[in-house]
Amino acid sequence: MxxxxxxxxxxxxxxxxxxxxxxxxxxxxxxxxxxxxxxxxxxxxxxxxxxxxxxxxxxxxLAPGLIDPHVHLRDPGQTHKEDIASGTLAAVAGGFTSVCCMPNTSPCLDTPEIVEYIKAKADREGHCRVFSVAAATQGRKGERLAEIELCDQAGAVGFSDDGDVVESASMMRTVLQTVKHTGKAFMQHCQELTLTQGATMHAGSVSMKLGERGWPREAEELIIERDIRLNRSIKCRYHIQHMSSGNSVELVARAQAEGIPVTAEASPHHLHLTHKAIETHGTMAKMNPPLREQHDVDALRKGVADGIITILATDHAPHHIDEKRNPLCDAPFGIIGLESAFSLYHKALVEPGHIDLPKLIELMTINPAKLCNLDECGIGSISVGxxxxxxxxxxxxxxxxxxxxxxxxxxxxxxxxxxxxxxxxxxxxxxxxxxxx
Ligand SMILES: [Zn+2]
Missing domain, CATH: 2.30.40.10 (Urease, subunit C, domain 1)
Structure with a gap:
């Protein structure tokens, strides 16, 4: 669907x-x-x-159907990990009625033809609604703009190079200007590349102990600061994916107070786990961005409680078990999330009293619907008709x-x-x- x-x-x-x-x-x-x-x-x-x-x-x-604005369905190109049928089955098993899939597919989701492919395949095989987030640059390489306008007309509900950051500031400015015309949001994977070369996990006591190359918080924060600065005059709808650093919450709060259109999402793993999980779970705790420290977890939870982070998203990232059996340095980043997301958010946010159940439902329904303009067709709420x-x-x-x-x-x-x-x-x-x- x-x-x-x-x-x-x-x-x-x-x-x-x-x-x-x-x-x-x-x-x-x-x-x-x-x-x-x-x-x-x-x-x-x-x-x-x-x-x-x-x-x-x-x-x-009874809540509006849950919406996940950030999933990887691996289709086309890596269907041994997931495909539209299996990914949407995982979605409905987790209570989701709509998912938005990311463009790091092969071929890349950067043309209206791939948007159409996903739509048609979801209609045939999907268990829930599937919406495409199309790439902002061709092949997500950051060199040339993708067919943003045509993808928008084909039904893309947002734009992102997720899996990769838009590295060049000049390209980023062009992306923000172009996406603004569509009325959709640009969703950034915030990762400064020179700080993260070869890094497998958060830069801290555990990476030191294990002798792993560390990935500092600043890699996320620098991109957020840069993009907010670029967006101050452009005012494109700018969304930060899978926020991991506690300091990022402050950056977003400040930008929001200035009236710059910035939203942010948090994922179940960043609301529960720290870099210590690498010691117990190995590659199953290898994420991009990485799991950080307890004060980051606390700040992200507080960011949700304070209304700075207004969207929850799983970043559902399926990988074959053989790929995750590789050594830490070779294993892919990411974990699945759809089947367990609601209960994990509830445990992180509602049970300790940061937010109540209606607020949790808001963060998983109408807010992601608004991010992806799905509210315009009545998705994300319950109403007669x-x-x-x-x-x-x-x-x-x-x-x-x-x-x-x-x-x-x-x-x-x-x-x-x-x-x-x-x-x-x-x-x-x-x-x-x-x-x-
Ligand atoms: Zn990402």
Missing amino acids: SDTTPTSGSGSILIKGARVIDPLSGLDATRDVLVRDGRVVAIEDSISDTAERVIDAAGKV GVADLTLIDPEHEWTLGNEHLVGKSSNTPFLGWDLGARPVMTIVGGQVRWEA
């Missing part, structure tokens, strides 16, 4: 007695919700209509993440064995139940 057209012939579903939380409208109350032909047709105190399926949702939370993308959450669920929960092609995660709580238990995309725990 790739667009906002409801799936036809999906019948009717009556969800009874859930706590319905819709951050866009501010609704937070016990309601019955009736879904028919892919749309929400009624939200009332009590609905007695007959429906093909009636779901007793007492004690559950709106698209029936819904996620039913059991806030009292208790579970331990195991291999049986990982339904994508890859299982590279250091969170196996973690005891988790609140969890999505049903995922409805375009009025169809696409996943039930």
